[in-house]
Amino acid sequence: MKRFYATIAGLVAMGGLFAAHLAMADRGGGYTGVLLILDHVFSIALVLGVFAIAAGVGARVLAAGGLTMDGPLEALLFRTAVGLAVLATAILGVGAFFGMRPVVLWALLGGAAVLVRREIGEVPPLVTGTLACLRARADRLSLFILLLVAVFLITGALAPPTDWDVLMYHLRVPKQFLQAGAIYRPEDNAHFAFVGLPHMLYLPLLALGTPEGPALVSALCTLGLALAGFAFGLRFLDDRTAGFSLAILWGSGMLLLVGISARTDTILGFYLFLVHYAVIRATQAEEPRFLYLAAALGGMAIGVKYNALIYLLALAPLGLWVVLTRLPQRTAALALMLGVAFVSALPWLLKNAVLLGDPVYPYLSGPRLDPWLARIYGGAAVPPHVDPSAVWHTQLPFNVVDLFAAPARITVEGEGGAYRPNLLLLVLPLCLLFLKDKVLGWLAGPALAYVVLVVWLQPTTSLRYLIPAVAPLTLVALCCYGRVWDRLLSPSRVRALLSATAVLVLARPARIVYGGLTAGRQLAYAVGAVSRRAFLQARTGEYVDVVSFVNGQLPRTSRVLMLFEARGYYFGVPVLQDNAIMSWPLLSSKLAALDCLRSAGITHVLVNRGAIAYYASRGLDLAPLRLEALDQFARECLTPIHATGGYTLFAVRGAAETGPARAR
Numbered sequence: 091m092k093r094f095y096a097t098i099a100g101l102v103a104m105g106g107l108f109a110a111h112l113a114m115a116d117r118g119g120g121y122t123g124v125l126l127i128l129d130h131v132f133s134i135a136l137v138l139g140v141f142a143i144a145a146g147v148g149a150r151v152l153a154a155g156g157l158t159m160d161g162p163l164e165a166l167l168f169r170t171a172v173g174l175a176v177l178a179t180a181i182l183g184v185g186a187f188f189g190m191r192p193v194v195l196w197a198l199l200g201g202a203a204v205l206v207r208r209e210i211g212e213v214p215p216l217v218t219g220t221l222a223c224l225r226a227r228a229d230r231l232s233l234f235i236l237l238l239v240a241v242f243l244i245t246g247a248l249a250p251p252t253d254w255d256v257l258m259y260h261l262r263v264p265k266q267f268l269q270a271g272a273i274y275r276p277e278d279n280a281h282f283a284f285v286g287l288p289h290m291l292y293l294p295l296l297a298l299g300t301p302e303g304p305a306l307v308s309a310l311c312t313l314g315l316a317l318a319g320f321a322f323g324l325r326f327l328d329d330r331t332a333g334f335s336l337a338i339l340w341g342s343g344m345l346l347l348v349g350i351s352a353r354t355d356t357i358l359g360f361y362l363f364l365v366h367y368a369v370i371r372a373t374q375a376e377e378p379r380f381l382y383l384a385a386a387l388g389g390m391a392i393g394v395k396y397n398a399l400i401y402l403l404a405l406a407p408l409g410l411w412v413v414l415t416r417l418p419q420r421t422a423a424l425a426l427m428l429g430v431a432f433v434s435a436l437p438w439l440l441k442n443a444v445l446l447g448d449p450v451y452p453y454l455s456g457p458r459l460d461p462w463l464a465r466i467y468g469g470a471a472v473p474p475h476v477d478p479s480a481v482w483h484t485q486l487p488f489n490v491v492d493l494f495a496a497p498a499r500i501t502v503e504g505e506g507g508a509y510r511p512n513l514l515l516l517v518l519p520l521c522l523l524f525l526k527d528k529v530l531g532w533l534a535g536p537a538l539a540y541v542v543l544v545v546w547l548q549p550t551t552s553l554r555y556l557i558p559a560v561a562p563l564t565l566v567a568l569c570c571y572g573r574v575w576d577r578l579l580s581p582s583r584v585r586a587l588l589s590a591t592a593v594l595v596l597a598r599p600a601r602i603v604y605g606g607l608t609a610g611r612q613l614a615y616a617v618g619a620v621s622r623r624a625f626l627q628a629r630t631g632e633y634v635d636v637v638s639f640v641n642g643q644l645p646r647t648s649r650v651l652m653l654f655e656a657r658g659y660y661f662g663v664p665v666l667q668d669n670a671i672m673s674w675p676l677l678s679s680k681l682a683a684l685d686c687l688r689s690a691g692i693t694h695v696l697v698n699r700g701a702i703a704y705y706a707s708r709g710l711d712l713a714p715l716r717l718e719a720l721d722q723f724a725r726e727c728l729t730p731i732h733a734t735g736g737y738t739l740f741a742v743r744g745a746a747e748t749g750p751a752r753a754r
Contacts, residue, residue, distance in 0.1 A: 104139075107132035115299055119623035126618035130248050130302075136295060137306040140177075141170055143199055145213045146206030148173030157379050162219025163321045167314060168383070169216075171364050175390035177202065178290035179437050182273070185293070186441075190267045192297035199294055220317070227324060228333035231589050235337035235596065236316065239346070242603045243312055245616040246350030247305035252629040253351045254504075257657035258669060259285065260352040261304060264292045265659060275445045277461040278658075278666040283451040286438045287393035288354045304352035312349030312356040315339075318363050319561045323569075326370065326529045331569045334588050338568055341512030341595035342560045343602050344553060347505055350606075354395055355554040361391040362401045362558040369405060370532050372412050378423045381412060385427040389434020396450055397544070401558050402431075404539035408532055462666060463673070466680055466690060476675050477714060484708035487549035501553045502708070508602055509553045512564055513595045520570040530566050537562035632735030636696065637661060639732045639739065648693045653720070654705075655698035655737075666692070671705070671715065678719045686727035686742060693745040695728055700736025 110128035117125060148169030152159075159165035180198060188194050203210065224233060251261060259281035266276050275282050288307065295303025316339050323332025340346060349356045368384035388405075391398035409427070417423045439449035448455040457478040458470035472478055485502050486492065492499045494516070498507035524530055537559040544555050571591070575584045607613040611628055614620040626634040640650065641662040648663045653674050656667040666673070677684070684690055697720070706712055724730075728740035 104135060107135060111299070119626075120621045122621045123618050126621075127616075130616060133248060133300045133302045133306060134244070136298065136300060137303050137310065140199065140291065140294070140307075141174070141310060142210055142213050143203045143206070144173030144177055145169045145216070146173065146209035147176050147202055149209035149212060150206050151176060152383075155379060155382065157383060161223065161321075162216045163223050163317060164325075166213075166216040166220055167318050167321060168364060168368075170314065171361060171387060171390070174291060175287055175361075175387075175393065175434070178287040178393070181290040181293060182437050182441065185267070185273050185290075189271045190273055190293065191271050192268070192294070195294040195297055223324075224320070224336075227329050228320065228336055229585070229589075231592065232333050232335075232337040235340065235592070238603060239316075239340050240313060242346060242606060242612070243309040243349050244306070245612040246606055247309040248302050249305075249350070249612055249615050250622050250626050250629075251301055251305060251352060251659070252626065253353065254657060256305075256352045257659040258667060260289065260354070261292070261296070261301060262659040264289050264296055267293065268297055273441070273445075275461070279669065280452070280457070280460055281669060283442050283446055283448075284395070286354075286395065287390060288352075288357050292352065305350060308352055308354070308357055309349050311360040312345060315345075315356060315360040315363055315561055318360065318367060319565055322363075322367050322370075323565060327565065327569050330572060330585065330588070331565065334572075334592060335565055335568055337592045338512065338514055338595060339561060339564050340599050341514060342510075342564070343599040344509040344511075344557065345560065346599060346602050347508055348554055348557065353554070355557045358391060358394045358398060359557045359561060361387055361394055362398060363561050365391060365402070366405060366533070366536065366562060369409050369412060370529065373416065373532070375416070378413075378417050378427075381409065381417075381423065381427055382430050384409065385431040386434050389431040389436075392435040393438035396453070397555055397558065399450075400543050400547070401536070401540045404543060405536040408536055459676070462690070463676055466684065467676070473676065473679075475679070475714075476672050478670050478672060480671055480710065480714065481705075482550045484705055484710045485550050488545045488551055493553070497553060500550075503552070503554075504704070506553065510598065511556075511560070512567075514567045514571065514591065515563055517571050518563060518567050520574055521566055524570055524573065530569060533562045534566040537566075632700075632737055633657065634660075635734045636732065636737045636739060639734075640694075640696070643732075644694065649691050650694040650696055651687065651692045653695060653697045654701040655696060665696075671701075674720055675714055675716055678716045678723070681723060686723075686744070688742060688745050693742055695740045695742065697738050697740070698736055699738070703736065
């Protein structure tokens with residue numbers, strides 16, 4: 091009876107929060123106050139509800155596979171990861187066959203909740219058990235730091251999305267699915283290929299008008315990565331390493347910055363760490379169930395991001411060794427593992443194969459022109475005079491010195507200067523003193539191999555792609571560091587030294603946290619003191635001004651061509667993004683046939699010269715961008731109607747819909 095009343099109370103509370111959410115939507119972006127706080131609570135409750143359903147689904151799937159986890163923390167982590175992937179796959183399948191409509195999405199989640207209602211009832215005890223485990227086996231300093239990080243991640247995720255990639259495709263493409271009511275290949279966004287498992291989870295959240303929801307999913311998975319490292323340390327290493335890992339993990343600042351956005355790198359890190367965990371867990375078992383779990387999670391990780399294939403390749407020798415040394419029916423077990431991984435990954439590979447002709451686009455077929463450009467060129471082949479990887483030329487090839495000393499030099503992201511890895515990783519060579527410890531070798535070997543493979547395959551890689559190696563290598567470095575000091579100092583002094591080390595490696599990330607909460611206005615926005623519009627204005631400057639102008643002044647029948655700009659999420663009129671800064675170099679050689687772009691249906695052109703200046707400051711050769719031809723084209727065919735900062739919005743002369751005719 092108590093559970094019944096608790097359910098009714100929860101539904102009533104959720105209904106009240108939903109009413110506040112609807113009221114907040116009517117107030118506009120300038121509102122501050124209690125409704126904004128209630129809207130944040132609604133977003134958090136919504137995402138927690140999805141995670142609870144996922145944990146229930148995961149429990150049912152693991153039980154069907156005969157897998158039982160030893161403790162509440164392990165159970166919560168693996169159930170949630172499996173359940174999220176199953177729900178995402180179901181959303182992909184249902185959306186493909188029945189349409190991507192809000193009612194369909196929430197009917198699916200509601201049906202799943204009813205089917206696994208008993209397993210959902212097990213989630214609160216698992217959470218309680220996890221908290222009890224943390225209090226009992228982690229030191230107070232680490233718990234305090236974990237709490238601060240959680241506050242930063244949650245408040246950062248609640249903030250309106252501003253990251254370039256997030257606005258370019260992580261949120262924009264799912265939004266386009268919802269607008270069209272179907273999964274399709276957008277005409278201007280080849281990054282559709284990278285829309286996978288996490289983005290299916292984003293869809294029901296966006297359908298309810300919660301653009302913060304996807305970032306909350308990422309934030310919770312980032313915290314899950316820390317908890318997975320803690321659980322691994324408890325099982326395979328020691329309590330001290332497990333406890334301090336909750337604090338020292340955050341010495342890699344990019345976990346914090348990526349974890350507060352809808353980018354999928356920390357979600358991938360979470361899944362791949364659980365794959366690694368399950369493989370090492372299989373070394374303690376005489377039956378193959380944990381290997382099958384690892385294979386399933388590996389296939390799910392491929393659905394998160396292609397990089398999973400590289401990590402799985404690095405992990406494959408360990409998995410094969412476990413099969414050969416621990417299992418009696420090796421061939422059958424290996425075949426089943428591969429089959430499980432393939433089936434788990436198949437929906438995501440099939441999506442790209444059907445809609446792009448390449449299951450891992452663009453790595454098999456090579457990059458191709460977006461459909462709107464392909465119509466102009468009469469084919470999808472990229473002309474030889476255009477470099478589709480021009481953006482990557484703004485950074486130096488990967489090298490370890492710059493990684494620790496000047497990471498901004500080897501990454502294209504504007505926030506790349508904060509991507510410096512954990513300083514404790516500098517002591518990784520200490521693991522050579524503990525080669526007899528198999529667990530440390532099993533943990534470090536595949537992670538290091540992954541880093542080598544990523545850098546070898548793409549020397550100008552994004553540092554975010556290294557996130558899957560951060561947790562394993564941090565655990566190894568922390569464990570070896572502590573054991574070396576055990577040979578020289580008493581246990582109490584080693585603990586004191588580790589506490590001091592934690593403070594040292596967290597000094598720079600602490601500035602990220604403090605700056606985000608204060609100058610970054612995260613905390614002020616979370617408590618309703620800063621409006622959504624004011625937050626966006628502070629973070630994006632003139633970008634939000636040009637968005638407001640376009641949405642408020644241009645007819646909905648307009649079609650805006652973006653040049654050197656790709657953040658289309660907030661625009662309320664159709665836009666053609668310039669994801670790879672290729673659009674103008676491509677169009678400039680076809681202008682004679684396009685009648686000043688009018689025959690392409692373009693009514694306006696938005697030029698972001700601020701991006702050009704940024705690329706120039708990073709050393710990009712501007713000659714291939716043909717900027718002189720752009721200036722001449724503007725004089726002959728365009729009329730400026732709005733300018734702010736580095737942005738200029740032009741109307742195409744003679745286009746069917748030109749909107750306002752005066753410059754502002």
